[in-house]
Amino acid sequence: MQYDASVASIRLVGVSKHFGDVKAVDNVSLDIADRDFMILLGPSGCGKSTLLRTIAGLEDPTAGEVWIGDKMVNDVEPKDRDVSMVFQSYALYPHKSVQANIEFPLKVRGVDKAERAEAAKQAAEVLGLTPYLERRPGALSGGQRQRVALARAIVRQPAVFCMDEPLSNLDAKLRAETRAELVALHHRLDATFVYVTHDQVEAMTMGNRIAVMRDGIIEQVGTPKDVYDKPASVFVAEFIGTPPMNIFPAGSVEAADHLVGARPEHTHLATTGVAATVALVEHLGHEIQVVCTIDSEHRATVRLPTGTEVPSNGSPVFLTADENHRHRFNVETGLRIS
Template sequence: MAQIRLVNVSKRWGSYVGVDNFNLDIADAEFLVLLGPSGCGKTTTMRMIAGLEDVTEGEIWIGDKIVNNLEPKDRDISMVFQSYGLYPNLSVYENIRFPLRVRGIPKAEHHERVMRAAAMVELGPFLERRPAALSGGQRQRVALARSIVREPNAFLMDEPLSNLDAKLRVSTRAQIKNLHHTLKRTTIYVTHDQIEAMTLADRVVVMNKGLVQQLGTPTEIYDRPANTFVASFIGSPAMNLIDGDVTDGIFRAEGMALPIPLGVSGPITLGFRAEDVQVVPQGGQLSATVYSMELLGDATLVSCRIGPALVSIRAAKDFRTQIGAPLHVAIPPSAVHVFDRSSGQRLSDNTGLPAQATSSKTGAA
């Protein structure tokens, strides 16, 4: 097991900056998720930790050693890739066993370790098959077992579920969660899927354009996003963000008027989540016409337009309406988030709590 530290780490290719002055401490046995859109720097960060990319500036520590100049094989980490990377001519058993052979582990230990790793991911009945005879989910489990069998200090996982269908993602996600609980190894997991991040992580690093936007527990990031990027990236549906102006303590936008007791004035971006507000028969702080209605089974998702913004409201599962019908929504003060219009940074919210500290260009976490 190992603590991993990144100190002022940057990665550049000429004038292009992939990761910008990244600082992060990952605790021993922590499950940390790097989350962000394509091109945000999350995979580059993982590849630098693995030794697959050189660091332009800064230091990477694994345990009590700087590993910048160590080969990947000498860092005592194991990677699980999106593409599985299995040998098609080898059986499942031999694919799992392969890391033991190349690392010179005594042959007397191989069978016990392979069987133990295979049992952890429920591959016992498939050990004699070759990868071509396996489903996508089974192949991903072989890749996990091959990573487990090495018994490394840390696991690095690069979007391991992205090739699976929705049902397999759910079951494999649960398996990864259980494996981490069992193995208690430091794990760094890269994904663009915020549901994976919220369900798996002890902490989440939200990245964009090579910078850390926010670091925190899934609950902290969901409940108090540091800026409009995080607010729009986390949640399904994403947080509603509406541009308007505050005058005399009242926020106003098309079809909206509600008090903002924060001492702010002028142009702001107001946010609220679909599940934190309520459809009411009349009145409320938002009035509009229904743009669409979607039945989700456990709820009804109603959309309306406020200026250019498409706003989502989660109503009761038996709520019914028609497109074009009037819609009235009550927005409690506790549901409101307030962001600076120009910078996108969180100002505060109607709970009176101060704004959460956000990252600067240093990417300090």
């Protein structure tokens, strides 16, 4: 499939979206480069979907500017933004065949019948839907429906793809496969993707940049490696990574004026250090994860290779954090110091 969308970067300047007293998005500024695969990541209610819908034109920002390419699009209708959107529920038209669903964006634009049938065929081929063109969405599996939604999004070759948790209705195995396919699709289309998810695995594996959101603001923007290796705050540190980063109580590892965090792979069981109790031992096959309770608010996980001797539940242990891999955060604000 020839894909020649006009290139488009996205720039958000001080964008806010308030619903009554609720600040769903609060003064967010973000630059998304042309051809980026940008992930908006955060827990539910953090404003990531609202931000995406603001880019697509489904929400009018309360304040701020939305730029797509060199055009300020605040007052531009979605159809004129060169944006397409894939919804979590796919939003396929149940009364139309797969082909008619894929053709729909062209039909509303007045493209003639032969031309849009051809475009739909090509889009279907890209996504392996050719055998299903005559079927109704109701006769397709969840994964196939998801592909129809994608085909409908690519058929009119937009510059920007907005995706709102498109994989969350798939089962775990299909989700892992589709992740790889979406990355391949992004590579192939060479368009800008803005992708909303609450799943940090999706964020780490698919995006070339991640914006971590909380309570309507962006906590950190960076490559997956940046966000993992140098989290900007305790929140990001605990949101990214499975299991999340261990945060030790102030004063237990270093001076009491800051918090120390360490990834599970950089936390060890030792004979001295921070006192803790083993709460849970999980044998995952390739490794063992030991979850320890330090006090009522702090837990820490240690990764051990299989075959190591593991302390039993309830036994007292001591934890240490690698000197070279410590993350230090402000006690009050939770922001990164070093």
